[in-house]
């Protein structure tokens with residue numbers, strides 16, 4: 001019998017970094033399919049705000065929020081234990097938490113010459129090691145239950161190198177120009193390795209592991225940045241936040257039941273140009 005492809009009525013989905021810009025979009029995507037939601041982040045106020053927004057849009061959806069720091073194994077294990085204690089089984093994990101470099105806040109310290117390994121380490125602890133630790137804890141239980149889907153939120157920079165001309169500021173000498181930091185490329189490329197490793201590791205346990213790689217998502221970027229990046233994209237524009245919904249719904253649900261280890265690149269064609 002063919003399962004109902006997009007029905008997540010009896011499923012529970014946990015999102016890390018759920019209080020951020022895209023976290024709420026992933027939550028809306030899964031709420032549309034009737035999944036129970038477990039929203040986790042380190043920002044309690046924003047989590048509660050988002051819970052309210054979901055309740056307004058989807059009053060029938062069960063939403064739980066937890067402070068969970070993905071850099072702390074203790075914090076992840078504590079939430080996992082609590083969920084087991086209240087008989088909640090996590091079917092879908094979205095590894096979305098990250099420390100994102102904000103373009104407008106970057107300066108020459110973002111250059112390789114000034115690389116701070118402490119900063120690199122702390123970004124990796126959230127974006128890469130955090131995803132590994134959450135996958136280890138929740139994925140292991142999924143493997144025991146022989147059912148689960150893990151989605152790693154990577155980036156188009158998991159498959160291409162940043163084009164540093166995007167970040168250039170006129171009138172500043174080359175050696176002082178800001179750049180997209182190397183940490184971002186390492187983390188996002190690393191997530192694809194993590195995705196492939198875990199996909200084969202748990203393939204016969206019916207735990208699927210895939211990645212979604214969005215291009216730049218429009219979020220009130222300055223006009224010059226938007227113009228420059230749009231010129232690098234065959235579709236000629238940045239991504240809208242709701243344009244990741246279909247990918248999340250597809251990978252989380254039975255619609256993708258024979259897909260594992262893949263990287264869905266949603267970048268308006270930027271990486272093929």
Ligand SMILES: NC(=O)c1ccc[n+]([C@@H]2O[C@H](COP(=O)([O-])OP(=O)(O)OC[C@H]3O[C@@H](n4cnc5c(N)ncnc54)[C@H](O)[C@@H]3O)[C@@H](O)[C@H]2O)c1
Pocket residue numbers: 016017018019020021022023040041042043068069070071095096097098099100126153154155156213214215216217218
């Ligand atoms: N926004 C984009 O244009 C874009 C493009 C491609 C990929 N992505 C990726 O999508 C994901 C979400 O991006 P976003 O734009 O929503 O970022 P965001 O900065 O708005 O959200 C990230 C969230 O992660 C949380 N976080 C930080 N450290 C944490 C920790 N130690 N434990 C738990 N949570 C922690 C933050 O509190 C925040 O709520 C990231 O992985 C990002 O790299 C974003």
